[in-house]
Amino acid sequence: MLKLQDLAVSYGDGKDVISSITLSVAVGEFAIVVGPNGGGKSTLLGAIAGTLRAHRGRIAIGGVENNFHRVCCVFQNPTVGTVGNFTVFENMALAWRRHRWRLPLPALTARRKKIFCDRLAALSMGLEDRGDDPARVLSGGQRQALSLAMATLRDCDVLLLDEITAALDPLASARVMDLAESIVRQNSCACLAVTHSLQQAISYGDSVIAIGGGAMVAKFSAVEKSTMSVADLLAHFEFPFANGQSAPQ
Amino acid sequence: MNSCCMVLQLGVVYGFVALGIFFTFRALNFADMTVDGSFAIGGCVASVLLRSGIPQWLAIAVACSGSAAAGCATAFLHVKFRIAEILSGIVVASACYSVCLRIMGGSPNIMVDAPNFSPALIFTICAATVPIVGYLLRTDFGLAFRCAGLNRTLARSHGICPSSMLYFGLAVGNGFAGVGGAFFCLSQGFCDVGSGSGTLIAGLASLVVGEAIFPLRSAYGKVFACFVGSVAYRAAIAMALHSELPFLRVGDFNLITGGIIVLFLAAKWRRKPC
Numbered sequence: 021m022l023k024l025q026d027l028a029v030s031y032g033d034g035k036d037v038i039s040s041i042t043l044s045v046a047v048g049e050f051a052i053v054v055g056p057n058g059g060g061k062s063t064l065l066g067a068i069a070g071t072l073r074a075h076r077g078r079i080a081i082g083g084v085e086n087n088f089h090r091v092c093c094v095f096q097n098p099t100v101g102t103v104g105n106f107t108v109f110e111n112m113a114l115a116w117r118r119h120r121w122r123l124p125l126p127a128l129t130a131r132r133k134k135i136f137c138d139r140l141a142a143l144s145m146g147l148e149d150r151g152d153d154p155a156r157v158l159s160g161g162q163r164q165a166l167s168l169a170m171a172t173l174r175d176c177d178v179l180l181l182d183e184i185t186a187a188l189d190p191l192a193s194a195r196v197m198d199l200a201e202s203i204v205r206q207n208s209c210a211c212l213a214v215t216h217s218l219q220q221a222i223s224y225g226d227s228v229i230a231i232g233g234g235a236m237v238a239k240f241s242a243v244e245k246s247t248m249s250v251a252d253l254l255a256h257f258e259f260p261f262a263n264g265q266s267a268p269q
Numbered sequence: 270m271n272s273c274c275m276v277l278q279l280g281v282v283y284g285f286v287a288l289g290i291f292f293t294f295r296a297l298n299f300a301d302m303t304v305d306g307s308f309a310i311g312g313c314v315a316s317v318l319l320r321s322g323i324p325q326w327l328a329i330a331v332a333c334s335g336s337a338a339a340g341c342a343t344a345f346l347h348v349k350f351r352i353a354e355i356l357s358g359i360v361v362a363s364a365c366y367s368v369c370l371r372i373m374g375g376s377p378n379i380m381v382d383a384p385n386f387s388p389a390l391i392f393t394i395c396a397a398t399v400p401i402v403g404y405l406l407r408t409d410f411g412l413a414f415r416c417a418g419l420n421r422t423l424a425r426s427h428g429i430c431p432s433s434m435l436y437f438g439l440a441v442g443n444g445f446a447g448v449g450g451a452f453f454c455l456s457q458g459f460c461d462v463g464s465g466s467g468t469l470i471a472g473l474a475s476l477v478v479g480e481a482i483f484p485l486r487s488a489y490g491k492v493f494a495c496f497v498g499s500v501a502y503r504a505a506i507a508m509a510l511h512s513e514l515p516f517l518r519v520g521d522f523n524l525i526t527g528g529i530i531v532l533f534l535a536a537k538w539r540r541k542p543c
């Protein structure tokens with residue numbers, strides 16, 4: 021469970037990028053975050069991941085305040101979420117010891133390889149036979165799927181997905197989003213997924229959170245968003261464009 | 270035959286330098302310029318300690334620690350004061366010259382009296398280093414270390430501290446360079462404060478040549494390639510200088526080094542598909 025209360029974040033220049041956000045994401049809930057560029061989406065994810073410090077408010081992860089070790093991230097660029105020079109198995113081994121002691125003990129034991137193979141097979145992306153291939157030779161979709169598998173290899177309370185389909189073609193995007201949704205269901209973690217695709221926001225997830233100007237503008241439940249169209253959602257993008265710009269089409 | 274042995278010995282000695290550069294340039298992705306200084310520190314410390322009657326193994330261990338301290342100083346400048354990696358290495362390498370002079374009591378060169386020194390010690394330590402370092406790079410710690418250099422964002426998100434790994438990597442890398450420096454002085458029988466000059470480029474050349482000869486992916490292969498590359502590089506230099514070509518002189522050493530690096534890098538580039 022993720023709970024944010026009156027969260028405010030700035031980059032040290034006195035100007036709040038996030039001014040006051042209060043929201044909660046339940047265990048097993050897949051919440052999609054939408055909003056215009058500069059609206060504070062990535063800043064919000066950074067604060068929840070612990071890479072940015074909130075100067076006001078509270079972040080409770082799994083009932084414990086500032087428990088950032090229980091947060092997993094998947095980045096927008098699959099080259100950031102994996103190490104290209106490592107094999108698929110080595111990437112998985114890296115994730116296996118996330119936030120744990122890393123001793124000079126063999127990283128790729130037969131037992132671990134078996135676990136990694138099972139996890140990779142569950143992705144159905146053809147990765148289970150490519151354990152010894154370097155991650156750099158994988159396709160963008162496969163590499164992003166590997167990032168997802170790495171992020172959720174060990175238990176986590178909160179999964180953050182930062183525009184994970186931005187660098188993928190439509191087919192790979194759909195495949196990765198399906199995968200993300202099924203992983204959230206299986207792992208029973210709270211998930212916040214940022215996307216610029218309003219169609220994805222409508223099609224996937226349990227709720228949609230609209231963020232703009234550093235504040236939460238609206239939150240739509242699964243029932244509410246089931247009756248919404250992309251145009252309805254787009255209407256909530258009007259507020260930040262008061263200086264004469266038009267909303268994105 | 271004697272020349273071949275000398276080439277082999279010098280190649281293995283500089284193989285430690287190549288291994289140090291592999292740690293910093295390749296594993297850690299850090300352009301470390303400290304090597305010229307840490308090589309000299311290793312040589313000076315070992316020489317002075319041997320002259321004062323300290324056992325060889327202890328002198329080499331202390332020399333390694335002294336060079337590792339130089340690596341830590343570079344990491345400190347980069348991490349604490351955000352000085353660019355190249356500049357912090359150059360600053361420390363430059364400071365090492367004065368440190369070496371102090372260690373040697375103000376004398377720019379000293380004779381090293383090591384009657385018990387046997388080249389077998391160099392080969393023994395080399396034979397022990399390759400499997401140990403190869404194993405280390407394949408462990409959980411080794412993966413974290415390499416990840417800290419290759420992808421810092423991912424490393425942080427997995428609870429790895431890139432700064433700590435930088436300290437470790439620069440200490441170990443320069444420690445190996447220091448071991449090379451110590452062996453160099455022991456085998457030559459004298460130590461010069463300027464012995465480190467040009468070490469970085471020679472080590473880098475050895476690394477490039479090794480990677481070209483042994484383009485292996487395994488950690489053991491990469492470590493072994495440092496030593497093989499160094500021996501091959503020394504052999505190429507010796508052949509060039511002893512070829513009795515009328516236009517080559519002993520002073521052309523750096524020119525030949527540059528040519529060898531360009532040759533192997535170009536060959537590597539040519540092999541890649543467009």
